[in-house]
Amino acid sequence: GGIDDLKAFVAQVHSAKGDFVQRQVNAPKAPASGVQGFRPSGTQSGNFVFARPGKFIWAYTKPYDQLLQADGENFYVYDKDLNQVTHRKLGNVLGASPAAILFGSNDIEKSFDLRDVGVKDGIDWLEMTPKSKDTQFQQVGIGFKDGMLAAMELHDVFGNVTLLTFTNVVKNPSLPAGTFKFTPPKGADVIDG
Amino acid sequence: CAPTQVRPPSAEQTAATARTQVDYDGRFAIKYNDQNGTERNAYGNFTWHQQGDTINIELKSPLGQTLAIIESAPSSATLQLPNKPPQFAAKVDDLMRDALGFSLPVSGLRYWLEPAPAPDSKATIETDPHNGRIKQLEQDGWTVDYYEYTPENNVKRMNLSHENPPLAIRLVLDR
Numbered sequence: 001g002g003i004d005d006l007k008a009f010v011a012q013v014h015s016a017k018g019d020f021v022q023r024q025v026n027a028p029k030a031p032a033s034g035v036q037g038f039r040p041s042g043t044q045s046g047n048f049v050f051a052r053p054g055k056f057i058w059a060y061t062k063p064y065d066q067l068l069q070a071d072g073e074n075f076y077v078y079d080k081d082l083n084q085v086t087h088r089k090l091g092n093v094l095g096a097s098p099a100a101i102l103f104g105s106n107d108i109e110k111s112f113d114l115r116d117v118g119v120k121d122g123i124d125w126l127e128m129t130p131k132s133k134d135t136q137f138q139q140v141g142i143g144f145k146d147g148m149l150a151a152m153e154l155h156d157v158f159g160n161v162t163l164l165t166f167t168n169v170v171k172n173p174s175l176p177a178g179t180f181k182f183t184p185p186k187g188a189d190v191i192d193g
Numbered sequence: 194c195a196p197t198q199v200r201p202p203s204a205e206q207t208a209a210t211a212r213t214q215v216d217y218d219g220r221f222a223i224k225y226n227d228q229n230g231t232e233r234n235a236y237g238n239f240t241w242h243q244q245g246d247t248i249n250i251e252l253k254s255p256l257g258q259t260l261a262i263i264e265s266a267p268s269s270a271t272l273q274l275p276n277k278p279p280q281f282a283a284k285v286d287d288l289m290r291d292a293l294g295f296s297l298p299v300s301g302l303r304y305w306l307e308p309a310p311a312p313d314s315k316a317t318i319e320t321d322p323h324n325g326r327i328k329q330l331e332q333d334g335w336t337v338d339y340y341e342y343t344p345e346n347n348v349k350r351m352n353l354s355h356e357n358p359p360l361a362i363r364l365v366l367d368r
Contacts, residue, residue, distance in 0.1 A: 024257050041218045041240055041257070042368065058255075064367055066220070066255055077236060077255070081350060081365040082222050086236045098256070136258040136275050154256060157275045162257035191224070193234040 001116035002126025005144035006101075010108060016149070017049035018169035022060075026161040049173075054090055055180040056103040070103070071180045078188065085184045086193035098140050098152055098164075101128070117141070123150050217241040217306060219366040221252075225295035226359055233294060241306070248299055263289060265299045295360060298335055298353065305330060305337050306366070308348050 024040040042063065050056035058068040065080035075093045077086045093099075101108055108114075112128040119125070123143035130137055141153035149169055154162040184190045222236045237260060240251040252261045263285060264271040270285035272292050282288040289296035301311045308327045310316030316332035326346065330337040334355055341350035353362040 022257065039216045039240070039242065041238075041253075060255065064220070064365070068255060079220055079222065079236065079365075082220060082236075082363045084222050084236070084363070086222075086234065134276055136254070136260070154258065156258040158259040158262065158273070160253075160257055160259055164256075191222075191234045191236075193236055 001118070002124045002142065002144060003114050003116050005124055005147050006108070006114070006126055006142060008147060009144070009149060010101075013149075013171050015049070015051035015173060015175055016102075016169055016171050017047070017173050017175075018149075019045070019047045019167050020058075021045045021165050021167075023163045023165075024160065025163050026159060049175065049179065050103040051175060051180065053104055056099065057180065058099075069180065069182050071182055074182070076182045076184075077193075078185065080185075083188050085188050085190045087190060088193055097135070097137065098154055101140065101142065101152075102149075112140070213243075214245075215241070215243040215303075215306075216368070217366050218368040219364055222363040223295050223297075224359075224361040227294045235293070235295065243303060248303055250297070250299065261293060263297075263299070297362070298333065298355075301333055301335060302353075305332075305335075305351070305353070306348060308337075308339060308351075 022044045026040070044060050045062045046058070046060040048056065048058045054070055054072045056068075056070050060066040067076070067078040067080075069076045069078070070090050070093070073090055075088045075090045078084070100111065108128070111131055113131060115127045115129070117125045117127050123145050125141055125143045128140045128142065130140075136156050137154060138157050139155040141151075141155075142149070143151035143153075148171075149166050151166065152164040154160075154164070156162075218238075218240050220236075220238050222234065224232065224234050227233050238253045238255060240253065242249040242251075247264065247266045250263045250265075251259055252263075253259055259275070262271075262273040265285035268283065270282050270288045271279050272285075272288045273279045274292065280288060280292060285299050286296040304311040308330070310318060310330060310332055314333055316330055318327055319329040320326065321328050326342055327339050329339070334357075336354050338352045339348060339350075340352065343349050347366070349366055351364050353364070354360070
């Protein structure tokens with residue numbers, strides 16, 4: 001089931017690259033006044049590459065350019081339109097976030113309870129519930145197809161559901177040295193956020 | 194081009210603006226000073242949902258998780274943070290400053306995003322003689338610079354700056 005796929009994935013896949021599409025499938029209802037909720041934001045897509053532990057590039061290319069990158073120690077967010085790089089120590093930026101599942105060190109069961117939830121549309125899903133109650137996530141779903149990472153569903157505490165679907169995933173690709181080294185684009189403001 | 198003095202828009206115009214439902218999606222970067230004067234920065238995605246006189250702003254992480262929901266209604270304001278009980282106040286500015294360390298000029302922004310001056314105070318506007326689009330607007334202690342418009346004359350890129358307390362906001366609108 002999903003849990004076996006995840007364990008195999010975490011054990012065998014030390015690095016991977018591929019493309020993703022991100023869709024918000026459920027927007028939270030606005031609070032107090034019950035005003036009709038937020039309109040779900042549109043679809044975003046891009047590509048990713050990661051190498052455990054703590055190195056990843058998560059690049060949104062459509063409909064705008066937003067780059068999230070970690071070199072194992074530092075975490076950068078580059079926004080092309082705002083011409084700005086926000087820099088932070090990686091520290092626990094990953095924490096119990098879905099990024100930790102893919103990119104972090106692989107003691108997942110330390111921070112998540114796992115549960116198989118079966119196959120849907122050919123994808124074998126498992127549910128991960130963060131053990132600590134103080135995270136943005138209520139639950140994370142991960143789906144595998146023939147043992148390959150296929151999708152993730154991020155449920156946050158406000159009822160947002162973000163669906164990530166992965167394609168063209170390559171396991172353990174050869175990555176040139178310096179793949180994760182971040183150099184701020186010329187002219188961009190670098191800010192410690 | 195000389196900045197022109199603007200008479201506040203007529204009542205009908207203000208009523209028309211109040212009735213509409215407006216939605217924006219975008220990204221923001223804010224530079225502000227916290228309570229003990231240290232410069233801080235915040236960056237993220239946001240969703241703006243305006244219905245009549247009630248404005249909801251959702252600050253989000255790039256992966257779509259809500260970091261805060263701010264609701265500003267004519268006489269009340271609400272702010273929600275993950276895993277925390279909602280906070281209420283009469284004015285949204287105080288609520289945001291206490292909880293987030295900075296506050297957005299929500300009441301002004303609703304008009305500046307159109308783009309237009311807010312109706313109830315004086316504004317100085319500089320328009321581009323070539324296309325009549327607003328280049329810069331000064332109102333309520335804010336300087337708003339419009340850098341980019343979409344072909345349909347919607348605001349794409351704008352900066353807002355405030356002297357005291359110092360606050361600089363960069364906004365890009367995707368929708």
